[in-house]
Amino acid sequence: MPKVPGLIKGLGVTAGILGKTLKNGADTVQYPHEKEAPPIRARGVIALHEDNCTACMLCSRSCPDWCIYIEGHKQLAPARRAGGKPRQVNHLDRFDIDYALCMYCGICVEVCPFDALFWSPEYEYSEPKIADLLHDKAKLGEWMETVPEAPELEAGAGK
Amino acid sequence: MTLTDRQQLSYIASQAADARLNVELETEGMTLNIGPQHPATHGTLRIICRLDGEQVVWAEPVAGYMHRGYEKLTEVRTFPQVTTLVNRIDWLGSFANEVPFILAAEKLMEIEAPPRAQVIRTILFELSRIANVSLFLGDLGVQMGAITPVFLAFRDREYILNLIEGATGGRFHPNFDRIGGLKDDLPKGWIEETRGAVKKLEQFCDTIDDLLFGNEIFQSRMRGIGIIPADIAKDYGLSGANARASGIDWDLRRDQDIPLSYDLADWKVWTHPDGDSWARCWIRLQETRESCKIVTQLLDQIPAGPVMTKVPRIIKVPEGEAWVSTENPLGEMGYYVVSKGGLGPFRVKIRSASFNNISIVPWALKGVYVPDVITILASLYFILGDIDR
Amino acid sequence: MLAQLAAEFPDFWPEWSIPYWLMSILRVVGGLVAVLLPAGGIVYLFLFKMMSFMQSRLGPMEAGPYGSMQLLAEVGKWMQKEDLAPENADLRIYRMAPLIVLLSTFLLIVVVPFGPQAWFTNFETGIFYALAVGSVSVLGILIAGWSSANKYSLLGGLRAGGQLIAYELPMVLATLGVVIQAESMNLNRIIEVQNTGEIFGIGWFGNPFIITQFVGFLIFMIAVQAELTQAPFDMPIAESELVSGYMTEYSGFRFLIFFIAEFATAGVFSFIAAALFLGGWGVPFEWFGWDNLGDVAWWMNFVGPVIMFTKMFALVGVIMWVRFSYPRFREDQLQTFAWKVLIPLALANTAVTAILKVVL
Numbered sequence: 001m002p003k004v005p006g007l008i009k010g011l012g013v014t015a016g017i018l019g020k021t022l023k024n025g026a027d028t029v030q031y032p033h034e035k036e037a038p039p040i041r042a043r044g045v046i047a048l049h050e051d052n053c054t055a056c057m058l059c060s061r062s063c064p065d066w067c068i069y070i071e072g073h074k075q076l077a078p079a080r081r082a083g084g085k086p087r088q089v090n091h092l093d094r095f096d097i098d099y100a101l102c103m104y105c106g107i108c109v110e111v112c113p114f115d116a117l118f119w120s121p122e123y124e125y126s127e128p129k130i131a132d133l134l135h136d137k138a139k140l141g142e143w144m145e146t147v148p149e150a151p152e153l154e155a156g157a158g159k
Numbered sequence: 160m161t162l163t164d165r166q167q168l169s170y171i172a173s174q175a176a177d178a179r180l181n182v183e184l185e186t187e188g189m190t191l192n193i194g195p196q197h198p199a200t201h202g203t204l205r206i207i208c209r210l211d212g213e214q215v216v217w218a219e220p221v222a223g224y225m226h227r228g229y230e231k232l233t234e235v236r237t238f239p240q241v242t243t244l245v246n247r248i249d250w251l252g253s254f255a256n257e258v259p260f261i262l263a264a265e266k267l268m269e270i271e272a273p274p275r276a277q278v279i280r281t282i283l284f285e286l287s288r289i290a291n292v293s294l295f296l297g298d299l300g301v302q303m304g305a306i307t308p309v310f311l312a313f314r315d316r317e318y319i320l321n322l323i324e325g326a327t328g329g330r331f332h333p334n335f336d337r338i339g340g341l342k343d344d345l346p347k348g349w350i351e352e353t354r355g356a357v358k359k360l361e362q363f364c365d366t367i368d369d370l371l372f373g374n375e376i377f378q379s380r381m382r383g384i385g386i387i388p389a390d391i392a393k394d395y396g397l398s399g400a401n402a403r404a405s406g407i408d409w410d411l412r413r414d415q416d417i418p419l420s421y422d423l424a425d426w427k428v429w430t431h432p433d434g435d436s437w438a439r440c441w442i443r444l445q446e447t448r449e450s451c452k453i454v455t456q457l458l459d460q461i462p463a464g465p466v467m468t469k470v471p472r473i474i475k476v477p478e479g480e481a482w483v484s485t486e487n488p489l490g491e492m493g494y495y496v497v498s499k500g501g502l503g504p505f506r507v508k509i510r511s512a513s514f515n516n517i518s519i520v521p522w523a524l525k526g527v528y529v530p531d532v533i534t535i536l537a538s539l540y541f542i543l544g545d546i547d548r
Numbered sequence: 549m550l551a552q553l554a555a556e557f558p559d560f561w562p563e564w565s566i567p568y569w570l571m572s573i574l575r576v577v578g579g580l581v582a583v584l585l586p587a588g589g590i591v592y593l594f595l596f597k598m599m600s601f602m603q604s605r606l607g608p609m610e611a612g613p614y615g616s617m618q619l620l621a622e623v624g625k626w627m628q629k630e631d632l633a634p635e636n637a638d639l640r641i642y643r644m645a646p647l648i649v650l651l652s653t654f655l656l657i658v659v660v661p662f663g664p665q666a667w668f669t670n671f672e673t674g675i676f677y678a679l680a681v682g683s684v685s686v687l688g689i690l691i692a693g694w695s696s697a698n699k700y701s702l703l704g705g706l707r708a709g710g711q712l713i714a715y716e717l718p719m720v721l722a723t724l725g726v727v728i729q730a731e732s733m734n735l736n737r738i739i740e741v742q743n744t745g746e747i748f749g750i751g752w753f754g755n756p757f758i759i760t761q762f763v764g765f766l767i768f769m770i771a772v773q774a775e776l777t778q779a780p781f782d783m784p785i786a787e788s789e790l791v792s793g794y795m796t797e798y799s800g801f802r803f804l805i806f807f808i809a810e811f812a813t814a815g816v817f818s819f820i821a822a823a824l825f826l827g828g829w830g831v832p833f834e835w836f837g838w839d840n841l842g843d844v845a846w847w848m849n850f851v852g853p854v855i856m857f858t859k860m861f862a863l864v865g866v867i868m869w870v871r872f873s874y875p876r877f878r879e880d881q882l883q884t885f886a887w888k889v890l891i892p893l894a895l896a897n898t899a900v901t902a903i904l905k906v907v908l
Contacts, residue, residue: 006373007874013370014307014602014873021601027314028605039325041346064240105243105334110342119328151346155463191699213703213879304779304876310603370873376780377875529703530783530878 040151042121043104045135047143048095052116055090059108059117067101068108069094097140099125100133120146188216193532195224201298202543206520208532215532218524220517225547230507237503238264238338238474246332248511249545252291252488254283254323257336260507262417263483263496264338267476271418275464276340281420282353282457283323283335284485285450289360290319291488292447295540296367299440302537303380308371315363318356325349338474340467350458357451364448372444381437385523385535388434395522396515399490400446401539403430404438411486419485424456436538443540475502489513489545509548513541575668582657586815586860587808591619593861594868595811602872626807629800636697637797645695646798646805648688653812655681660819661736663829663852664844674735675727678820679720682775685813686712689777689784692806693794704793707879708777708784714886715774715781721894722768725761725901726824735820739828740841754832758825763897765825767890772817773867774886776810780874781882814864822859829856 021027029036038044055072071094076086109117120143127133135143194205203224209217229248233241245260246253258280265271272280297312320330326345327333335342371377387397392405402409410428412421429445431438476498484493490512499505516539523535566574596618600607608615633642659674661667671677686709693705730738738757745755758765774781785793795806822828829852830844838844877885 006375006378010370010374010873011869013366014869017307017311017604018598018602021604021606026601026604026606030606030609039321039328039346041326041328041343042324043328062237062239064236064243103243104329104332105240106328106342107239107243107334110239154345154347154349154461189699191703300875304782305874306599306779307603307872310605314604371875374874376877379881380875380878528878528880 038121038123040121040148041119042123043106043119044121044123045099045119045125045143045146046097046102046109046140047118047120047147048137048140049116049118049144050092050095050137050141052114053092053095054114054116055092055095056113058111058113062107062111064105064107065101065103067098069096069098092137095137095140096134098134100130118144118147120144121148122146188212191529201541204517204541204543204546206524206532206536208524208529210529213528215524215527215529218521218532220520222514222517222543222546225543227544227548229509229548233504233507235503238476241504241507242336243332243334245509246334247544248509248548249291249487249489249492249513249542250331251294251542252287253331254287254327254333254335255291255485255487256492257334258284258419259483259485259487259492260494260496261336261338262485263481263494264476264498264504265418266481266483267479267496267498268338268470268474270339270468270470272340273464273466273468274420274462276466277418278420278423278457278461279341279345279466280336282454282461283326283333284419285454285457286319286323286353288488289357289447289450289454290316290323292443292450293319293360293363295443296364296371296440296447299537300367300371302533303371303377305371305374305377308367311363311366311370315359318359322349322353322356325352337467338476339470340465344466350461353458354455357454361448361451364444364451367444372441378437380530380534381440381538382433382435384436384531385527385538386433386435387519387523391519391522392434395519397490397519398512398515399486399488400439400442401490401516403428404442405434406430406432411484411491417483417485420457420460421453423460424453426453426456436534439538439540473502475500476504484510487512489540489542490516492545511545511548513543513545514548517541517546578662578666579654579657579668582660582662582819583653583812583816584808586819586857586864587812588619589857589861590811590815590864590868592616594865598865598868599872623804626800626804631801632797632799634697634797638695638697641691642695642797643802645688645692646802646809648691649685650805650809650812652681652684652688653809653816655684656813656816656820659735660816660823660856661739661829661852662856663849664736664841665846666829666849666852667736670736671734673733675723675733675738675820675824678735679716679723682719682817683712683716685775685809689794692798696794696797698797700792701794701796704784704796708794710879711777711781711783711882711886712775714883715771715890718767718886718890718894719771719775721891721898722761722764722771723824724894724898725764726757728898728901728905729757729760735823735828736841739823739830742827743830743833744838744840754827754830754834756825756827761825761897761901763893764901765821767894767897768821768825769863769866770890772814772821773870774882775817776814776867778814778867778871780870780876782871782876783879783882814867815860818860818863818867819856821863822856826859826863828859829853831855 055070057070060068060070070092072090072092074088075091077089079086106119109119122143188209188211191208191210192205193208195203205221205224207219207221208215229244232244236244242257242260245256248256293312293316297309300306300308323333324330326349327335387405389405389407392402392407397405408428408430413428426449429442429449431442478498478500480495480497482493482495484491491510492512493510495508495510496504497506519539520536524532527535596607596615608618611617611621633639656678658668659671659678689708689712690705693701693708726738727733730741732738742756743754747753747755747759777784785795795803798806830848833839833844836845
């Protein structure tokens with residue numbers, strides 16, 4: 001006959017969890033009725049701040065999946081001061097991110113020199129058609145509203 | 160009695176079906192395919208077994224159903240992009256995959272990350288180990304037939320994943336290590352949260368100890384099954400908990416000098432003389448507890464300072480070759496990085512632990528019963544992404 | 549006090565007699581209810597809710613209030629699935645197998661009494677019939693495994709054959725002790741003996757055989773756990789090895805029959821265990837001042853099923869509790885346990901009971 005205590009202790013453990021769930025409720029969250037808030041840094045979707053973007057193509061080149069499609073053209077912008085000459089600027093025509101390909105690695109956000117791309121913790125943007133996962137300039141601009149403030153850093157954080 | 164045409168045809172068809180199965184590998188006994196779709200293999204692994212009743216006469220694993228061509232992919236990527244890809248090799252302990260690669264690149268560049276970055280790297284490394292092995296402990300229950308521990312494992316693993324998400328932004332694929340340090344510093348309140356989470360994980364280890372390891376049925380399923388002697392383990396290149404369970408006292412965290420802060424904490428290496436499935440699983444349980452201890456100690460010792468040394472914006476790693484291997488949750492994982500001075504590596508060879516761990520399967524499965532096949536595979540613990548890359 | 553209350557209750561039952569055809573219809577309907585209601589209750593209460601709570605989650609909550617309609621939703625889902633069969637399967641037998649398993653459950657329930665007059669059949673050899681008919685399901689499982697043309701199913705079916713036949717013996721031997729003590733194989737008589745007996749002169753507790761036949765009760769419950777192929781004896785299903793054992797190739801309506809049969813059989817075996825060991829549909833007769841089966845009031849025919857269901861749920865709760873907590877035995881360990889541990893223990897129990905019956 002095998003030693004019994006281990007078996008009885010196992011029964012006790014499951015009964016204990018049963019009691020705890022009955023008393024305190026389960027550890028699960030009944031999605032979609034309740035939703036947990038992801039942390040501030042969570043990589044949900046990438047938002048574009050169009051005014052900062054100069055179509056430098058750094059993000060598009062550094063994407064491991066090549067999922068960012070950028071088109072721009074040079075045009076003349078009005079002079080900044082009276083009496084100055086018009087200068088050439090890059091104008092952004094098309095900025096698409098294909099979320100069907102995106103690996104959510106964040107390299108594009110990191111390399112952007114002009115702070116035009118931001119992470120947002122929004123994650124509920126699934127679509128029935130895969131072509132709808134290509135977010136264009138306007139939609140990426142809409143995500144900017146969901147971008148949170150960067151969190152405070154721990155004590156002892158250096159420069 | 161005369162058979163109708165239809166009956167004759169169906170008889171011939173059934174004979175042909177039987178013959179087809181036997182001719183496949185021209186043996187007697189039954190040929191059973193465990194996998195590639197199977198609840199017990201951690202992914203798409205196929206094991207062809209020749210059975211004699213319930214005993215295995217011959218077994219061979221067929222890997223490669225999940226080969227994604229990592230080493231070829233890295234040839235056309237830059238170093239930050241490779242860091243992203245490499246997360247996905249051992250997807251359960253994902254931060255642990257980045258570390259040896261980054262250390263190899265830093266070795267080529269002859270720089271070292273600042274002390275704060277080294278300590279945080281070690282903490283995240285150990286957290287990945289806890290996340291990985293706690294899932295193993297739960298999964299062990301399912302493969303033995305106990306359905307409750309796996310839910311507890313997933314529940315308690317959520318704390319670790321939330322921590323990793325809080326610091327890095329990604330639960331499974333942190334992509335946090337950079338050449339020269341880390342991407343970002345820790346957000347406020349992370350250290351306290353980690354302390355709480357680690358306590359919960361220690362409770363989880365105790366629960367699994369009572370519910371699973373203390374269970375006599377579990378012990379009788381595990382003890383004495385799949386004994387791998389130390390010399391056979393060394394021959395086949397087993398590493399990690401599999402080797403330590405056979406009595407080989409070897410842990411890369413203690414035995415080699417790499418810029419990770421294991422010497423700042425007081426911890427011990429667990430070995431077991433038996434070398435059976437019980438030993439392998441038990442050691443992983445103890446190692447999880449040990450990792451919790453390491454994390455708790457290191458949390459008090461994070462030095463102040465920057466998390467990144469001065470590196471140029473566009474990193475070009477100088478020419479050379481470097482090999483760095485670390486004690487990953489699954490075993491020894493190493494990267495051999497060959498650089499020709501470009502933006503990305505010229506060639507990366509990934510030595511993954513599970514590939515060697517699974518090479519012992521033909522030897523270990525001879526003469527065992529079919530349920531023991533599952534026991535041995537469970538105790539060797541491999542992840543398909545790690546085998547196939 | 550209760551006896552006074554019982555005596556004052558009006559006694560109009562004996563004047564009302566039911567024609568035979570009505571009794572037959574009541575029996576058929578009652579049989580269906582007695583098999584399917586426990587199955588539904590067990591599935592919801594224990595499989596959906598108790599298992600979930602033990603795993604720190606809530607279980608199905610969407611279908612109906614607190615997920616109570618989930619079983620109906622699942623039944624609907626399975627019924628509307630395609631009727632598949634593997635190409636090389638032996639179709640006639642493949643289709644028969646689930647029905648044989650369900651048949652054995654219905655055959656079992658006819659012998660379980662729910663009240664002094666609320667029984668389907670009143671065999672003199674009640675428990676003997678029950679044990680004989682309980683092994684019909686083995687046939688169903690074996691032919692399910694063979695006819696599926698799938699190596700995993702074959703392995704599961706063969707394991708089931710060995711296991712179920714091995715564990716029949718401890719079950720039979722465990723009930724021997726009860727039969728010796730009650731001096732009858734009729735289930736109603738066994739219940740009467742338990743509720744009119746007394747231990748150490750204390751009459752208000754009755755003499756439920758769980759106290760004197762404790763070893764027999766333990767062996768019976770372990771054997772029932774094995775007969776139902778529940779963990780730790782679920783090698784034939786062995787989800788992590790054989791995908792679903794002998795049930796692998798079954799889907800849709802046929803799987804539903806296997807599923808219902810599994811939980812209905814759990815309920816019916818618990819009914820039998822409650823009748824044998826816990827005093828069945830009765831409470832100790834002393835509470836109401838009855839002396840034998842003839843004295844029992846008519847309303848016990850309505851209260852009896854409620855009491856029976858309560859005891860059944862308690863026993864099934866223990867079976868399910870063990871199922872969710874333990875890993876599974878390996879096949880040879882299973883057989884060793886049955887032949888080398890349970891059967892000698894059951895034989896010893898029978899011998900001791902027989903000796904004590906003669907001596908005391």
